[in-house]
Each structure stands twice: as structure tokens, then as C-alpha cells.
Amino acid sequence: MRQSAPRFPDGAASRAVLIGCSDFDDIDLPAIPAVKSNLADLRSALTQDTHGILPPEHCRVLADPADHRSVGMALAQAAREADDLLLVYYTGHGLLDEDGLLHLALSSTDPGHVGFTGVPAELVKRHLGRARARLRVLVLDCCFSGRAVAAMTESGSLLSAQLDMSGTYTLTSTTATAPSHAPPGQRHTAFTAALLDALNQAEPLTLDGIHQHIDSRLREAGLPQPQQRSVNAAGNLALVRGPVQSHGEPPTGHEGEIRFRQQPPEPSVDRRRDTVVYVVLLSVLVAVGVLFAGWFATLIAAGGIALFAGLVLLLLLLRRGVHYDLVVDSHGLGTEHGTHSAHIPWKDIERVGVLRRAPGTVLISNVLIVRLKAGAPRPTGFHRRLNQRLPDQRYVILGMLSTYGADPMRLRSTIEHFAGGIYRTDRQLLEMDPRLR
Template identity: 40%
Template sequence: MSRFPDPARSRAVLIGVSHFPESPELADLPAVRENVASLWRRLTNDTTGVLEPGHCEIADPASSTADIGRAISKAAAEASDMLLIYYAGHGLVDDRGRLYLATNATRADAPKYSALGVDLLREDLGGSGAAARVLVLDCCFSGRAIEVMTGEDGLVDGQLSIAGTYTMTSTSANAPSYALAGERYTAFTGALLAALDSPRPLTLDEIYRSVAAELQSRGLPRPRQRATDTAGALALARGPAEPDSPPTDPVDEVRFRRDRATAKTQMKRNMRKPLGIVSMIVVGLPVLFAGLNHDASWLWAIPVYGGGCAAVMGLITALVGRSLPMETELVIDRSAITVHLHRSTAGDGTLRTPWKDISHVGVLPPKRGSVNPKLTQVYEGNHLLVVRLRPDVPFHSTRGMRFSDELHELGYRVIATIGSFGADKEQILAALDQFAGDRVLHTEQEFLARDPRIQPKMF
């Protein structure tokens, strides 16, 4: 007889790792991000889901192996009805045949010390007070987890057979798993999501049979499963969920471009507020002194100082305008971030930074004190497109570009100020999300979490 988990007493951790900066030999898996997002929506849907949103955690893909382990241990300690652990990414096997789950910090040549060991994962599952423990693995060699979880001829003798456990894996112990080019999800998770959308609730056993039938019909490896006690009778959805909106057609590149005329218009618009403040000071001070001294002669200072300030500001505007390039263009595509500067006299310049050279990328505010945050348009336009380069990658110096010297010393470099391309922070980050995968950091807090060497005072 099937049953639904108790949302208040159940916990889930969804782990999806699509980018492996420490192991360039491990291919990126962009479909994994959609895997995790869509599975979370199914499990926490108001009508059809079986978990409370606050009890279904998506692990930060940029987290360290230790941080992901802590999230699993916390969920295992809190769950008393169902504990669900889902992983999608790369599976690695050491020379003793032990399975490891790759994380953002994994080195493929040393998985024992840098990846999440399934035998340790099993300890958390076994130590949990949950009545049902569900492990779903979508990775190569994932079938080895069944050996670890059941104990029959297992990799570590005597570790095993956890009561109330259901293990489902995308493939066998010695076969690859598939993420087919151009598809929204990996093959296994796509079939799993389709099963969760069934018109009637399906138990884990029924979900497995549906997934196996779908993959076999496509000529893909058959998934594996193993259940103990009555775990197979657990249902993970209460009925069909609303289908996900179809993905938009993938684009090959995103371009941000601004010509000199537009740049001049924007510069004049940005200068209105500071010019207004200067004008108020030029007029206000003589009026104030005239009133305090009861001497109207102070008012003659208004045209004198006003004319002088106007001349200076006009000269500055002219010089800045002449220095503007004819056209600036930022291109973000599948291979690199590229900046083009087209000038009438000094020639053209191009700066291309390939993704293979970038550890992570994001948008940071200018260095404190270099731009007044109260000048909103000016401040936002001077936000910086910043990359953290991999070791030994040459790059021009970005000192003096309203950028922290401390960040420069840590290997961070400025690609450009985003306002020079007529873009804002949200537009740049949206473009990066399409091509940079887990390299993208959206907030200052994410920079701090990704790189423990960074201190808040460096921003």
C-alpha cells in the first residue's frame, strides 16, 4: 500500500554540479542546473508536492565538498519520516573501485580527498532517524552505490543493508550516464520528472519502472534500483504538476553595444545632477555671504564664479567626449567574453577572455570612495564586470580602475565597466547565466562564499 511522506518530518537535499573548475577534464553538464530546479518545483509544488519548500534544500553548486556534506548531515539529523538525497553530476571511481560524487572543488586525480564518497554518504543515511531513506544518483558508475547501500558483496564489507532504504541510480556499476546534447535535462532525470508528472501518484517502485521503460525505449542504459523493507511503496508526487514552461531557443551570443553619440548623451545625462549641485553652491554661497554681511556686492561673485565653473565643466566635458571610443561592444558567447573598442584615430582594440581561463565571474560595485553612490546612474554605470582567472593566465593590469588593489592581488581582473556598453547589472548577469554555468556569482555574498580569502572591506 502506498503512502505519502509527512512534509513536516521529511527533509531533502538536491545536489547538482555542472561545472568542475579544478578538473578541466570533466565536461560541463549544463542540463544539471535544470534537473535540480525542476525537481525542486515538483517536490515542493503547493498542490502536488510532498515536501515543504523550507525542508527541500538545493545545495549551492559552488560549495565545498565539506559544505555539501554538512547539508546532508543536517538533513539526516532532522528527518524522522523521509530523507531524500539527489545528486546529478560526474561519478568518479578510484583504484579500489569506490564511487565518489564530484563537486565544484573535486580534483579528478584525487577523488578520495576532494569528492563526496558514497560510503560516507551511506553513513549519514544509516545514522538518520528517518523511517524511509531515498538516494537518487544521476551520474556515471552510479550503480556502484547499490553495492554500498545493500552490503551484498559490497565494496566495504559489513557496512550495509540499511532498513527502509530505496536507492535508484541512472546506470549500472560500470556504465556511463547520459546528458544528450541540446536536451533540457539529463536522460535519467528527464525520465524521472516525466514519471512525477503522471496523472496519478506513483510509488518509488512504479517511478522506477516508468523511468526504466522510457530509457530503454530510447536505447539508453537501464537504470538500477534496490529497496529494503517497504520503502518502494513511498510516493513522491500527489498527481500531475503543471508542465514547466518550454525553454526558449538557445542563443549563440549576447551583445551589448553603444556608439559615441549614445555615450555622449548618457554622459550629459549623468552630469546633470552634479552640475546642478555645483550651480546651487555657486549661487548659494554669494547669496549667503551677502545676507550675513549685509553687503550686496557679494552678488557680483555669482556671474564671475558661475562663468568660471561653466568654463571648467565645459572643458572637462569636451575632453571626456573626445576620449570616448567611436563604439564599444561586449560579446558574451559560448567560448569567451570579448570586448571590442572601435576608435577613429587610435585604432581598434580587442580583449578576449576564454571561459577555460576563468574560474568565476560576476559584477561588483566600484571601489568605495571612487564614485558617489548617491549619484545613482553614475554609480550603477561604474559597476565592474570582474573575472577571477585561473593560475598563470596572463592578463593586463586593472589597478586604478575603481577596483580594489587587494582583489587585484588575489587574481581578480576587471573586464570593463558595464555602463560603457549601455548595460545594467541584471542584463549582464542574465547573459552570463546563459553561457558561464556555475562560474557566475550574482552577489557580493557569493564572492565571499566562493573565495574565503576575500574580506568584505575589499569591495
């Protein structure tokens, strides 16, 4: 990816405000658990000791702000203090009012009265437009965020005068009419995962380069395209000085190895559900027994059912301790399930990628597939049913990404880190071999 020479901001004269809402009072606004990780990992990237651009005290995080006051005060303070760069990032729900204007949801936002309870995007940009910082960047990861770009070009916009000046850049997760995406069970939203991946490249990307990188990642995933608008020289700004690593916990693993693991459900929820099921079954048994068999036979049957249920529950508890792991390391790709494991070394892999649909199927999606080199031995131990419809024996499906809770974009980066340029997109795999359709 060719780009102009990056310009690095002066950290001492720069400020960042990261705003995110993951939990909401209104039941019509579902929680977005990934927001917490978005905020934590983006702050870690921007303030990383070696390659970050900001001292930690110059990067303020507002997690789940309940009112406009805290947001306004944070933006106003940052606008006063920043002389070089002012960066504002929001992740959460984007809502439209009756006039189609974008508002950023807070914890207390009422979807029925967005204009009074949400933060207007134009108000945020007004703070940016009035700031004295030479470079001002707005990044929005929310539904309909592209309207923040459109508003800057509309005639008569309240912001056209303030923001159409040198050194402003707007980057949004989607278009003016499309929703943003937060894949269930993933650590980050789709846009911020791609943003963090862009910040972790070997060479620092400019804002224009970051936009191109995110666009490529989201396009491959079949998601709405990010939008951007740059005024004059803001596009050559870099947000890091080199590759940064996420400080988050999952995927788990140790040095030289990355493990993708699906997190088990909360045990408290499972226990409550199991208890209700068993109580209902025993109650039905007792009621039927009393009606047709009498008390004595009923007690014997109930005891037998209770013993059987206890054994089933014990087996379920034992199974919960077994994890499905996808392991990527310097030696190759592997899977682990309890005591069972399978592995393919890099030296035997010609190419690897993620197919959106397993060959010959409709419901089995996002499978990790490997093309073996000619003469390489076929490995054993992988899912038999998934490998039944492959066009020839040089293909091996390791499993579905959902089994391992693997984010496609981070998986690709991990494979490229350990094995170089052998990764292929879904489109490239199908172009190379149409039999995979």
C-alpha cells in the same frame, strides 16, 4: 502499470537535500548545464503547492558546492531533523578512484586525486544509514552510479550493516560500469527528465513504479538501464501526490500550446567569430593585392569585399531572428519557420512516433513521423527531402528533433497529454511497418 497502494510521507517530518554540480574548475571535467535545471525543476516538483510532499523550507538545494564541509553539514542537519523521510539526490559527474569506488564530483574536484577531492558515495550512504528517518532514499544521476547499488550487496561493505534495514531505497541513473547521459542542448539530463516525467503522471507512482517508468523511457531511447535496490517496504513510497508541472522556461509557449524551440547560440560568441573571419579575409586580400596589384587596386577590391561582407553579415543577423518551432496543442501537430508553417490535425493522425533513423538513410536520426488515417488529406509544407523516401503517401515526417531542440521523452508526454494513446515507440513503428527501416 500496476503497483501497490502508495504511501505518502509526512511533509512536516521529512527532509530533502538536492546536490548538483554543473561547473568544474578542472578542464578535464566538462560542464553539465542541465544540472541547474535538474535541481530547480525537481525542487519545484517536490514542493509544488497542490501535489508536492514537502514544504519549500524542508527541501535544501546545494548548487555547485566547492567543498566537503557544506555537503556534510547539509546532510547531517537533514539526518537530524527528518523523522519520516530523508531524500538525498545528486546530479553531476560520478568518478572512480583507484580501487573502483564511486565518488561524487564537486566544483573543486581533481580527477587525478578523486579520493581526496570528491565525496565518497559510501560516505553519503553512511549518513543515510545513521539517520533516524523511517524511510531513506538515495537518488544518483551520474556516471557509474550503479556502484552505489552494488556496494550494498558486497560482503564486507562498510555500509552493509547500516543500510540493510527497513525503509531504504537506492535509485541510480545507470549501471556500475556505464556512463550517464546529458543530451547536448536539452534542459535535463536523460535520467532526471524521465524522473520528472514519472512525477508528472496522472496517478502518483511509487518508487518501484518510478523505477519502472524511468526504465521504460531510457530503454526506448537506447540508454543504459537505471538500477534500484529496495529493502522491505520502501518501494511503495510516493514522492508526489499527483501530477506536477515543471516550472522551467523551455519549451516556450502559452496556455493550451507547447512549443519546442532550439535555442540560438550566444550572440557574443557569434560576433567575435564573425569579426575574426572578416578581419582575416581582408588582411589576406590586402596582402595579396599589395604584392600583385598595387595599393590603388587593393583599396578598391578591399572596399568591395567589405561591402559584400557587410551585406552577408546583415543577412546572417536577420536569419538569427528566425526560429524553428515544433508546436503541439489541442488541435494537432505543426511546425513554424519564420513565415512558413505546416499543420496536421489530430483527427487525421492514426499514430505518431519518433524513428531513430529516417527510412533509407544513415545520418538523419530522431525524426518525428506521422501515419495518416485512411482518406485523410496529405498535408503540405513539411521538409521535402525528409519525405522523399517514405514507403507510401500516408506517412509524413515533420522534421528532426534536433532542429527544434525537442527532448524525446517530454515530447512523448506532451503528445499523450493532448492526443491520448496514439504515440508509438521506434520499435513499435518498425514492428507495424518494416518498410520504415
